[in-house]
Amino acid sequence: MTITDPLLKDREAAPLLGISVPTFWRRVADGTIPKPIKLGALSRWPQSEILEVIERAKAARHGAA
Incomplete structure (x- = not known):
């Protein structure tokens, strides 16, 4: 079985977006x-x-634009 869409933790996903973990959670909330x-x-x-x-x-x- 291969994982084609890995599940990311908040501290793994936030850097992909160039934001901090607290900002990540604010964006989840909004x-x-x-x-x-x-x-x-x-x-x-x-x-x-x-x-x-x-x-x-x-x-x-x-x-x-």
Whole structure:
């Protein structure tokens, strides 16, 4: 079995976006970043969803120009 969409911790996902972990959680609260998948007490994000946040920001940047 291969994992094609790894699940990331908040401290792994935040650097992909160039933000701190507290800012990451603020963006989750305001809906900019999707809510996590809960595995018991653990919170994880599919890498594809974090990359989609980046793509949406890029698209918004080009749309605003």
